[in-house]
Amino acid sequence: MNSVAAGTAVGSTMTPAAGPSRASSTGIYVVLAATLVTAFLLELAIGAVRIPLGEVVSILAGGHTEQETWARIVLTFRLPRAINALVSGAALGACGVLLQTLFRNPLADPFVLGIMHGARLAVATLVVATGVAGPAFAARFGDLGTIATSAAAAAGAIGVLLLMLAVSARVTTVTLLIVGLLLGYVCIGLISALLHFVDEVQARAFSQWDGGSFDGITRQQLFILMPLVVIGIALAHALVKPLNALLLGESYAATMGVSIVRARVLAFACVGLLAGPVTAFCGPIPFLGLVAAHVARGLLHTSDHRLLMPAAALTGAILGLAADLVTHLPWNKHFLHLDAVIGMIGAPIALWVILRRRQMRALEI
Amino acid sequence: MALLPTLETRALSIGYRQANGASRTVASDVTLALRPGELVCLMGPNGAGKSTLLRTLSGLQRPLDGRVLLEGQDLHAMSVTARGQRLSVVLTDRITAGMLTGYEVTSLGRHPHTDWTGALTAHDHEVVRRALDATGAGLLASRQVAELSDGERQRVMVARAVAQEPVVMLLDEITAFLDLPHRVAIMRLLANLAHERGVAILVSTHDLELSLRTADRLWLFGAAGRIHAGAPEDLVMDGAFEQAFAADGLAFDRDAGVFRTFEPTRGVVSLVGEGSVAAWTARALERAGYRVAAGGEQAPLRVEVQSGGDTPRWLLTGNADDTSVTSLEALVAALRMRELTHPTR
Numbered sequence: 136m137n138s139v140a141a142g143t144a145v146g147s148t149m150t151p152a153a154g155p156s157r158a159s160s161t162g163i164y165v166v167l168a169a170t171l172v173t174a175f176l177l178e179l180a181i182g183a184v185r186i187p188l189g190e191v192v193s194i195l196a197g198g199h200t201e202q203e204t205w206a207r208i209v210l211t212f213r214l215p216r217a218i219n220a221l222v223s224g225a226a227l228g229a230c231g232v233l234l235q236t237l238f239r240n241p242l243a244d245p246f247v248l249g250i251m252h253g254a255r256l257a258v259a260t261l262v263v264a265t266g267v268a269g270p271a272f273a274a275r276f277g278d279l280g281t282i283a284t285s286a287a288a289a290a291g292a293i294g295v296l297l298l299m300l301a302v303s304a305r306v307t308t309v310t311l312l313i314v315g316l317l318l319g320y321v322c323i324g325l326i327s328a329l330l331h332f333v334d335e336v337q338a339r340a341f342s343q344w345d346g347g348s349f350d351g352i353t354r355q356q357l358f359i360l361m362p363l364v365v366i367g368i369a370l371a372h373a374l375v376k377p378l379n380a381l382l383l384g385e386s387y388a389a390t391m392g393v394s395i396v397r398a399r400v401l402a403f404a405c406v407g408l409l410a411g412p413v414t415a416f417c418g419p420i421p422f423l424g425l426v427a428a429h430v431a432r433g434l435l436h437t438s439d440h441r442l443l444m445p446a447a448a449l450t451g452a453i454l455g456l457a458a459d460l461v462t463h464l465p466w467n468k469h470f471l472h473l474d475a476v477i478g479m480i481g482a483p484i485a486l487w488v489i490l491r492r493r494q495m496r497a498l499e500i
Numbered sequence: 501m502a503l504l505p506t507l508e509t510r511a512l513s514i515g516y517r518q519a520n521g522a523s524r525t526v527a528s529d530v531t532l533a534l535r536p537g538e539l540v541c542l543m544g545p546n547g548a549g550k551s552t553l554l555r556t557l558s559g560l561q562r563p564l565d566g567r568v569l570l571e572g573q574d575l576h577a578m579s580v581t582a583r584g585q586r587l588s589v590v591l592t593d594r595i596t597a598g599m600l601t602g603y604e605v606t607s608l609g610r611h612p613h614t615d616w617t618g619a620l621t622a623h624d625h626e627v628v629r630r631a632l633d634a635t636g637a638g639l640l641a642s643r644q645v646a647e648l649s650d651g652e653r654q655r656v657m658v659a660r661a662v663a664q665e666p667v668v669m670l671l672d673e674i675t676a677f678l679d680l681p682h683r684v685a686i687m688r689l690l691a692n693l694a695h696e697r698g699v700a701i702l703v704s705t706h707d708l709e710l711s712l713r714t715a716d717r718l719w720l721f722g723a724a725g726r727i728h729a730g731a732p733e734d735l736v737m738d739g740a741f742e743q744a745f746a747a748d749g750l751a752f753d754r755d756a757g758v759f760r761t762f763e764p765t766r767g768v769v770s771l772v773g774e775g776s777v778a779a780w781t782a783r784a785l786e787r788a789g790y791r792v793a794a795g796g797e798q799a800p801l802r803v804e805v806q807s808g809g810d811t812p813r814w815l816l817t818g819n820a821d822d823t824s825v826t827s828l829e830a831l832v833a834a835l836r837m838r839e840l841t842h843p844t845r
Contacts, residue, residue, distance in 0.1 A: 239596070375617070375618065376611065376614075376616060379611075380608055382608075383605070384593050386560055387593070387595070389560055389580065390559070390560065390583070390584060390587065391584050391588075391608060391609070392581040392584030392585070392612035393580060393584075393611070394580050432598075432599060436599055437599050437600065437604075438598030438599040438600050439604060441617070441618065
């Protein structure tokens with residue numbers, strides 16, 4: 136192919152030799168990974184009982200420890216919780232990036248789009264029907280209650296996704312975003328109405344699950360959660376190419392070899408795999424995905440999903456661990472819930488990352 | 501021309517299907533051909549259907565009837581990847597590319613040619629760099645697209661369309677955001693791409709003068725959804741051009757190839773003078789609503805250009821007092837004043 140004479144164009148110069156520099160992003164990945172390991176170890180060490188970091192490491196390595204109770208605390212209570220916070224945080228971070236690009240809206244996340252409200256509605260319905268909710272009430276119905284709650288939450292989340300998918304082939308992105316918002320409001324209204332028909336015990340059962348927490352997850356649940364999230368995050372990474380094209384809008388993407396309908400279906404499947412089980416086992420965790428996506432984008436200074444997607448998963452995992460750590464600091468009273476911490480710490484971090492950029496326009500996805 | 505068309509339409513009907521099953525037809529029975537190596541400008545009044553045609557030709561919208569063939573294959577039946585490898589577009593959609601540099605946006609053009617990860621090979625990088633240089637977007641490569649001006653962003657989008665290495669490029673309102681030098685530059689660039697690389701290029705534009713001077717052919721939306729195709733000069737001479745843009749207060753000057761905003765209605769002036777000063781004097785007179793008398797014609801008013809000194813002077817003579825002025829602004833003002841004191845109608 137002939138090359139066009141460069142002299143015909145105005146202001147033509149030689150283009151810089153390479154594409155975006157990856158040197159700085161490698162550094163950010165190293166920092167993120169180190170922060171993740173630190174947060175994970177601190178999560179195991181800090182709590183009502185403080186265990187030295189060295190002991191934590193030796194317990195994890197299966198070695199000898201001075202106190203048998205420490206090993207029990209770390210392995211039985213804190214390790215499942217830490218793994219849950221890491222895996223769920225990573226899942227929500229990936230979800231945040233996926234939904235924000237898919238909807239071309241910086242406010243999109245599984246909570247805002249009604250996906251978690253769908254899960255809440257399903258669990259509220261279950262509570263009304265049976266009076267059971269969450270790991271805390273496993274005592275009343277045993278494992279059956281836990282399984283029923285998780286199944287209902289997953290079904291509710293996937294139900295909202297399926298409704299959105301059903302209309303997605305016929306409407307524009309903005310309409311689809313509004314459909315998601317409105318479905319969320321419908322769920323909120325129905326939940327409010329449903330809760331009028333429950334007794335105090337049932338209401339407490341619902342709000343306990345509804346509070347959203349990484350606590351109390353069982354080994355069996357982790358064995359369900361982890362593979363689903365691994366598959367979901369792998370699928371999210373398989374979607375980086377269409378997601379990059381979608382940054383220019385659906386029309387451009389469609390002329391650059393992207394099948395819009397297929398991309399939407401796969402992205403929704405991915406969100407279902409990630410947000411569904413997380414909400415089922417942890418309850419609704421608002422804004423973590425949204426905050427993680429913005430922090431990752433702000434740190435890396437790019438919307439290129441090949442760099443952004445793993446960073447958002449890492450950031451989500453760190454935020455999940457850090458937020459859970461704050462709720463479990465040895466306070467006199469256990470007064471901080473996960474959503475409170477994410478709101479009070481996560482949102483200011485995201486604000487700082489966003490506001491220190493000169494151009495607010497760059498916030499547009 | 502013996503060359504097979506790169507993009508052609510067969511009995512194409514374009515328009516919109518409505519929710520109740522009815523459809524609104526914008527143009528029907530459109531049979532056109534875009535050949536390799538030609539630059540065609542798509543023109544027509546607002547609302548004539550230029551964007552609808554471009555969207556249909558680019559596969560973003562299904563036709564109501566008929567077919568679009570891209571290198572002989574049905575455009576709307578081929579895979580999105582096959583289509584993306586052969587056809588690229590620049591749209592009027594405002595892009596908000598988030599945090600991507602000019603280089604990254606341009607390299608998105610390589611998408612139909614790369615594997616599932618979108619990783620660029622050395623060849624892809626080479627194509628991207630050449631596209632940036634060819635479109636004069638080299639300096640924009642390292643800048644964030646969100647921080648570029650509308651014109652600069654447009655140039656990056658053209659670079660991206662070039663990097664896609666298509667056989668057909670479709671561009672909608674490409675010159676709308678650009679100043680004159682950049683408009684000329686981008687049209688010359690497109691002409692070069694067409695003539696040297698053999699790309700078939702269709703540009704929709706409102707820029708009459710530039711497209712009359714640059715396009716190999718025009719596709720002109722006429723009245724009642726008919727599209728006239730032909731060399732710009734042919735369409736001017738057979739009157740298709742005038743008809744397409746027929747409107748009150750707009751007259752097409754076939755000799756000059758430009759539209760005159762006002763019909764001269766205020767009177768006739770005989771003009772004495774030569775060179776560019778006389779030419780610009782004639783324009784000022786036309787703008788003021790006067791027709792310049794043809795040679796030998798009698799006129800009640802006379803303007804004489806006196807270019808003897810350093811700066812030209814104009815002498816206005818008529819049935820009132822003679823007036824001598826030193827600028828065309830003053831000449832037009834004197835004519836207006838004369839109208840008020842000596843009404844001609």
